[in-house]
Amino acid sequence: MRRLFATSAASGLFFCGVVAIVGESGAKSSYDSPYSYQQTWNTALRLVRVDLGYKIVEKDEQAGYILFEYGDKGGTSSLELLKTANSVRVVCQMPKYPSYHEVVVLDRLTKKLKEEHGNPPEKPKPSPDTGLPDTADAPTD
Secondary structure: OHHHHHHHHHHHHHHHHHHHHHHOOOOEEEEEEOOOHHHHHHHHHHHHHHHOOOOEEEEEOOOOEEEEEOOOOOOEEEEEEEEOOOOEEEEEEOOOOOHHHHHHHHHHHHHHHHHHHOOOOOOOOOOOOOOOOOOOOOOOO
16 A cells, blocks of 8 residues: 555656646747738737737848737747748747747737738649659650
8 A cells, every 4th residue: 555655656756747847837828810911020029019018129121020018927038020931930939838829919910910911821832743854845756
């Protein structure tokens, strides 16, 4: 009985330690915006300052980041905007909070982009690749 209790207690302590580590992991969440960089930047800036009312500590449109104060735990959180081939990747980091806080901010940004700019622009569809070589220029007998 003592051995079972000791094993259970050790397992419980290990589990609590894992929960504590995962709870404030400092992970980052991201969203691929189908809108233009300019639309995404302006909307993100208005979301943070006007809609959510957070104090902006620093911002740089050229470098693509917004640093802001979030919550009562202190510290700085960030939104980073990275241009990709087909979208703008928005990365949210809130190191002192669980990742669901980041997801909430990104969800609000997604909703605000759609409300302000309508449905995202259609991306051109790639031409179907049949896997066969192009024989249009091949000589014929």
